[in-house]
Amino acid sequence: MGALSIRNVRKSFGDVHILKGIDLEIEPGDFLILVGPSGCGKSTLLNMIAGLDTPSAGTIHIGDKDVTHALPKDRDIAMVFQSYALYPNMNVAQNIAFGLEMRKVPKAERDAAVARVAKMLQIEHLLDRKPGALSGGQRQRVAMGRALARDPSLFLFDEPLSNLDAKLRVEMRAEIKRLHQATRTTTVYVTHDQVEAMTLGDHIAVMKDGILQQFGSPHDIYSRPATQFVAEFIGSPAMNLVAAKVAAGGLSAHGVELSLSDAQRQALAAAGMANGADVNYGLRPEALSLADEGLAAHITMVEPTGPETYVTLDSAIGHLVVRAPGKFHPVVGDTVHLAWSTDDVHLFDARSQARIGM
Known part of the structure; x- marks a missing residue:
């Protein structure tokens, strides 16, 4: 069994079918991109992996553990949101350490984790600042640092670069790729940006209307699109x-x-x-x-x-x-x-x- 296995996952609200039988599996250390237009179901699927929502049918395994109905705290995951979700009354060091503190990790270990991720993200000089005194890119680094401090088995990113300007998006995209190459933590990343999908992912899952259109490497998706939708959606200018x-x-x-x-x-x-x-x-x-x-x-x-x-x-x-x-x-x-x-x-x-x- 892979690091993440999604089997025939469906989600419906009454007669509205959001996900229509998704099957995906990735190996440890893989970087999976969920990409597609707004409303295709990619964020719904990510929320179910995170435990923020439950499938109407199907199963989700993280490693060899069935987490379909498990609480988020029991999934060994860390999530980075589009909105950063930082505590404004805490400084950077406290934000990074907060999750560890809630899990009653000893202070010495918390301090070591903060120092480790701050060095990795080059934010040592920001540790005493509050989120309100940071730029958008710095806030995103802090949000990533909070996730990295957990050392989870699975990272989840929900359109983390959407609020950044074009230049900063390129910089942060490279930063995320560098971090993944350094940590090799299994990662699932949601985006509607096909450039992010092509540059970041080991594997890409292209979705439309709750249906998986194609799953494969960036090269396969681009050079051998399985459907006309994939051919038009991936690539700029379009085919x-x-x-x-x-x-x-x-x-x-x-x-x-x-x-x-x-x-x-x-x-x-x-x-x-x-x-x-x-x-x-x-x-x-x-x-x-x-x-x-x-x-x-x-x-x-x-x-x-x-x-x-x-x-x-x-x-x-x-x-x-x-x-x-x-x-x-x-x-x-x-x-x-x-x-x-x-x-x-x-x-x-x-x-x-x-x-x-x-």
Whole structure:
């Protein structure tokens, strides 16, 4: 059994089904990301792991212990909230030590734990300050320090960076990753930010409407999305999707034949996609390249970001976005040509939105 096992977990409020049978398992030391849009059920699932809510059905094990109905205090977990949840009347050292004090840990051990995590988080100089005198990033470090002091078997993070500005989010994201690499404590982290998901997680669970869409490594999620939703949600800019129809064993979009490999043609046939069937033809923005010949497209918008430039184009097969090098300076209104490899093509059944083929 893994460090965390979630088996057929469901949650309903009357006729409203929040979670619809979630199955997940991670090994000790793993960093699991629960990601998805607002309302997908990720925070509800985290609350059930924490013991703040109970499943309507299914079981949750932490290690070899069934904690489905156990109290939070009996789960050996530590949680970091979006709101920090610090005691304003206590200084930093007292906030970090509070949980240990409630468990009647001897003062010498508490002091040693505070010193250890303060050094790890580089907040030794803040130990005498109250939360009101700290910045948002410093408060988040204190909240993390309180969790680290517990030395739990499982860390839970509930969108901990949502209240920080963009620069600080990047810094704290790196800090959380560094801490996990140092401690190797099993971690479950909830976010709606797909960049956080890709950069932090050993494994990612993508959720939508209470259903687990895909569970895998960041590489698997990005390079082989199991559903069209995953393909569109993970990746920025989002994957280009072209509405196409099966014709004579190939694909056609608005009269333009779309290139396919032999394996992709075989996958269409194996999936029962007969002539006239609707298929969505997917290409990541970086899979498209500017070429001397190929699909003609007119530039309609240019978004420079520094290292990269996002170019939006109109073509015979629809709107497309290209991720180009930052040194490329396209002009709105110009006509360019696009080329791509069939190795980079993703196919989805337009009806079920499931991936077609490997």
